[in-house]
Structures are given as structure tokens and as C-alpha cells.
Amino acid sequence: MNAPSPNHTRMNCLPTYILIDTSSSMKSSEGILNETLEYLYDELIMSPRISDFAHISIISFNTDTHVVLEMADIQQITALPQLECSGVTNFTRAFQVLHQRIDHDVPMLNAAGREVLRPVAFLLTDGQPTDEEGRVTQAWRDEYGRLTDKGWRRRPNVVPFGFGGATADVLHDMATINGVAFLAKDNGNSDSLRKIFATLLNTLVTSAQENELRLPTEVDGFIRVSRDIIE
Amino acid sequence: MTGWSEGPFARVERLTDLRLGKSISENNGQCRRVCVVDSHPGWLFKEYHSNASDADVLRLDKLTERPVTLRPADRELVDRNMSWPVSRVTRDSHTVGVLMPAAPDTFTTNLRTVNGRTRNAQLPIDLLAIDDDRMNRLGLPHLSLIDRVTVCSSIASVAALFERAGLVYLDWSYANAFWSTSELAAYVIDVDGCSFGPRLQMETNDWADPLVPRHSMASNAVDRYRVALLVARCLTAERDRGTVLAAVENLARCAPMIRGVAEHVVHVLTASTAAARPPLVELAAALTYAVTGAPEPGEPRTIRSGPGIKGWTPVKPRPGHPQTRPILHQYPTAPTPSMSTPGPPPGVTVPTAVTLPTPTPDTGAAHTAAVLAGWLLLAGLLFLIFTVLA
Numbered sequence: 001m002n003a004p005s006p007n008h009t010r011m012n013c014l015p016t017y018i019l020i021d022t023s024s025s026m027k028s029s030e031g032i033l034n035e036t037l038e039y040l041y042d043e044l045i046m047s048p049r050i051s052d053f054a055h056i057s058i059i060s061f062n063t064d065t066h067v068v069l070e071m072a073d074i075q076q077i078t079a080l081p082q083l084e085c086s087g088v089t090n091f092t093r094a095f096q097v098l099h100q101r102i103d104h105d106v107p108m109l110n111a112a113g114r115e116v117l118r119p120v121a122f123l124l125t126d127g128q129p130t131d132e133e134g135r136v137t138q139a140w141r142d143e144y145g146r147l148t149d150k151g152w153r154r155r156p157n158v159v160p161f162g163f164g165g166a167t168a169d170v171l172h173d174m175a176t177i178n179g180v181a182f183l184a185k186d187n188g189n190s191d192s193l194r195k196i197f198a199t200l201l202n203t204l205v206t207s208a209q210e211n212e213l214r215l216p217t218e219v220d221g222f223i224r225v226s227r228d229i230i231e
Numbered sequence: 232m233t234g235w236s237e238g239p240f241a242r243v244e245r246l247t248d249l250r251l252g253k254s255i256s257e258n259n260g261q262c263r264r265v266c267v268v269d270s271h272p273g274w275l276f277k278e279y280h281s282n283a284s285d286a287d288v289l290r291l292d293k294l295t296e297r298p299v300t301l302r303p304a305d306r307e308l309v310d311r312n313m314s315w316p317v318s319r320v321t322r323d324s325h326t327v328g329v330l331m332p333a334a335p336d337t338f339t340t341n342l343r344t345v346n347g348r349t350r351n352a353q354l355p356i357d358l359l360a361i362d363d364d365r366m367n368r369l370g371l372p373h374l375s376l377i378d379r380v381t382v383c384s385s386i387a388s389v390a391a392l393f394e395r396a397g398l399v400y401l402d403w404s405y406a407n408a409f410w411s412t413s414e415l416a417a418y419v420i421d422v423d424g425c426s427f428g429p430r431l432q433m434e435t436n437d438w439a440d441p442l443v444p445r446h447s448m449a450s451n452a453v454d455r456y457r458v459a460l461l462v463a464r465c466l467t468a469e470r471d472r473g474t475v476l477a478a479v480e481n482l483a484r485c486a487p488m489i490r491g492v493a494e495h496v497v498h499v500l501t502a503s504t505a506a507a508r509p510p511l512v513e514l515a516a517a518l519t520y521a522v523t524g525a526p527e528p529g530e531p532r533t534i535r536s537g538p539g540i541k542g543w544t545p546v547k548p549r550p551g552h553p554q555t556r557p558i559l560h561q562y563p564t565a566p567t568p569s570m571s572t573p574g575p576p577p578g579v580t581v582p583t584a585v586t587l588p589t590p591t592p593d594t595g596a597a598h599t600a601a602v603l604a605g606w607l608l609l610a611g612l613l614f615l616i617f618t619v620l621a
Contacts, residue, residue: 010473011436011437011471011472012436012437038344038345038346041345042344042345042350045345045368045369046342046350046352046358046369047355047357048357048358048360048361048365048405048470049355049357049404049405049406049436052436052437052470053436053437075361075365080345113471113473202258205259206258206259208436209259209406209435209436210434210436211434211435211436
């Protein structure tokens, strides 16, 4: 019998996307948003065991979508983006870009010797989906359908968090796992963003320990959005 | 210092008698929360997700009592380097958690944040298994190789104590120990999970033992594997299992004083059976030797336990014995494991074989015998030639 190689077990990694709504309605939360991003970065840089597992990319979206942090090794990052809020809430473009990034990042991680788990996309929004003119629209559903198509092997799990003007119906329809969508109680407040990022971090800590995605069942200050919950 | 020996509690305490303070951790692994005990500073209450089973109650009672029968040096190690549980905690006659010492302040440090501020936090061993550049970015002090070896020696001493005490820990990972930049020591937590004898294999990302299947019972052999892997990662700052062995070998070539450690680590990580892995006391001894040039005092090289042996008496090394070699600090400066760690010189091929050079034995007597045999052989040949010619 040959001696086993210590790399017998390849390390799993979880491609993690944080999609942040930076439309003009988020303007009042801009400071907190940037502050919580710094907090997340610090936590990850101080916990290499988490960043070994969860590879993070940050995508901001409003009228257009920007990959503000590519899925690089977080240890190599030399500057953090300062997000600015303006424009409308164009989910269609956000889902397109997410699709493209997954197709770019998953093979890259695999080529780096990692076993790649199904990506997860945490979606943070305070409004309803609109078109480029700011009119409420259902057009995002087509792109969302392509993104989460069961025929696409790399389809992500989408976990939406909503506050402000976000609605339970839309959040529910954007969640890929029934009951794993969260809406701030009483529309939320500036603390909602902090709670979302703390939850997100705990999710990554637990997932890294368990070696698989572990999603929260409840979030302080939020209600779970589920068709099965009727009261 | 807060340690098991100073525990101010009875072996069983009621939750209602404790004045609890803020939570320092919630929903982390096997516990619902860990919180400070306001009535007894320096002590923590760890609450489990569910009530402990009868078997766990017996195990915890045995575990909280175990240090009583340890030798004094081991008990000192328990107090200094381990969060060993002191009490089982009950609520309505159910066991809901344990009381244990908090890590001393020396295991916390100021870490630099992205905006240039600092944050005081406990220093997980996770932040030892990173290179100098990353340490520097976090505001951690520069570590020499001997500093890393010293911390690893502390880890291995704790691991060897577990094995000596008949305990299986298994939970070795980046998260279950802290280290101190000032004392260059480690502090191991979650000791309450230890079992007397094999326990169910634990799943921790990137720490799985390739020779022990998931969901099977695991013994100290798994501890030996995980501790060797942890030491390899902390010494080299190489976290990837695919390349950590080569990094250890390379380091040993550059820094001969860790050759014994490297041999042990490579042996454990490449053993073809779990049973072939040498005991942890040998790793502890190799690390102690690398730090001080002498073995751990009173530590037998190999554990031999059983009826009729109640302890071990340290013996002084004999003159000329390898243990009396010069201490490490007299060796040339070793490279530190950083991005700038020098590789082998140009043109030198790095062998992939795991065998490392072994010390040359003393050959003085053999040399004399060989010379004598040569002369006898020559005389015999001359006698034969003269006989034939005659």
C-alpha cells in the first residue's frame, strides 16, 4: 500500500458573492455600509481559516453593476472600495454580472486546486426592482431564471436580505431556498445593515467549521420570509 | 493566573448559583454560548446546545477530576496552557455546561485594522500559521523560526499530556488554541470535549485524517496526525496540505536544528497506517530539543504504560550523548518562514523523497578494526604469493 499523500483531501472553498444595492435610496446608509464593509474585511483578514474557505467578491448595483472587489485572495487586497450610492435598483444587470463572474471565478478556484462548493450570493437591498428609468418592473425574473436554472451546474444559492422599501414577495421570489430570505422588522433602521453583516460573517464562520454552507434560520431584528409561514 | 488548580468551584455547580455576564461567543460549534462569570472573574461558563447524556456526565466528572492524579509538572501545564474544565453545571438536575478558566490576558494582543486603528483580541493559532508579511500587516511582531518552534513546542506538550493522560482530543485546528507573542506559548481550549479512549471522528475543514474514515471512531492516532499537521503549518506558514510537506523539508535543510521535528512530522503525515504514527511525546521531545538542545525533563521518549509503572524518573544525559549537543541559540541564524524564505541554491534539485539525512554514528572503533583487518588481509596475500612462487 502506498503512503497516503497529505493532500489526499482537497480543501473545499465557497465562492461567496455579496451583492449590495447602492441605489440613491441607500444614500443615508452610505457611511454605515462602508463601515460594515471594513468590519467584514477586518474579521476575514484576522481569521485566515475563514478566508481560506470563503472566497469573497463584492458587487454593487444601482443603475449599472460594478464588481468592486474581485474574487482574489483577501490577503492580497491592498485597498477597500468606498461605495457611493446613487441611481436606481436594476436587478437585471446585477444578475447578469453575477452569472458572468461565477463562470469566471469557479474555474479559477478549481484550477488553484480547490474543490468548489456551490456559490452563495447574499443580496442586500432596500428597494423594489426597477428598470433603468426607475420604474418598478418584473423584467429581472428572466435573468434570475437563467442564473438559477437547474440545468446550470454552477447556479448559486441566493440569500436575500431586505429592509426599507424591500417587499416580502420579491425577497421570497429571489431566494433559492424556501424560508431563507429575511426582511427587517418595521422596515429596519441603520442597525439593520450591521446585523446583516454580522449574520453574514457568522454564516461564513459556521460554514467554514462545517465545511459546507450553513445558512441561518433566524436573524435578530428580521423576519423570515416564507410561503409556509402564514402568520 | 486562573487555572484548574485555582478553581473556586465545587465539581458540580448549579446554574442558578452563578452570576453570569456577557457572552463572548454564541452558537459556535458544540455550544450555545460561552459567557463570563461575573461573580468569579477569569472564569467562563460554556453552555451546551442540549443537555449532556448520562455518558457525558460520567465523562465530565472524570475529566474535571483527572488533574488530581497528574504529576506536578503536568498539572502546572494544565494550569498554564489549557482551559481545563473545573465543574459540571446543572439546571434542574440536567447537565447544561461546564465552568472553565478563561485564557490569560497574555494571549490577547492589539491587531491592526484596515483603517489603521487597533482591536484588542485573543490571538488564535490561525494567526501563527501565516507568513511574516501577513503578520506585519496585522501589527504582529516579527517571529524568528525559533519563536515559532517555541510556540509549537507548547502545543505539542499539551498534546502529549492528553495522550499520557489517556485522553483523545481530536479538535486540533486553527481555532482551538491561542498563542502569546510575549510568552511564545500556546493555550488550548475546548478541553471539555476530551474523551477517555476513542471518540467519534470530528469533521473540520482541511484537517481530515486521510487514514480514518468520516463517522468512524478515532483514537490518539488522529491527534498525532492533526498535531503534526498543525505544527507543520505553524512552522512553515504554509497552509496548503499539498505543499506543506515540501515546505517542512525545505525548512529543515535551511535550519538543521529542526531536522528532528521535520523527520517526525514527515513520518506522521506520510505513515501508511494510523498505527505507524509515533506518539506525541516524541514530537514534544523533538521540539523541546530544537528549542533548548535538551529533551523535555522527565519525558520518556516512548510511552510505556501499564500495570506496575506508576511514573518516570528523569535521568541526566551522559557526557557525549547527543542530548548534550550545543543549545539552539548557538546555531547559525535560521531563516524565518516568510514570502522571502530562501529556497535551495540555483542548480540544486530539491528531492521529493521524505527521508531526511540521519546523524552519522560514531565510527572510531569500526575504523580501527577495519585498518587491522586490512593489514591481516595484506599479510595473508603476501604469504600466499610467496608460497606459490616457492
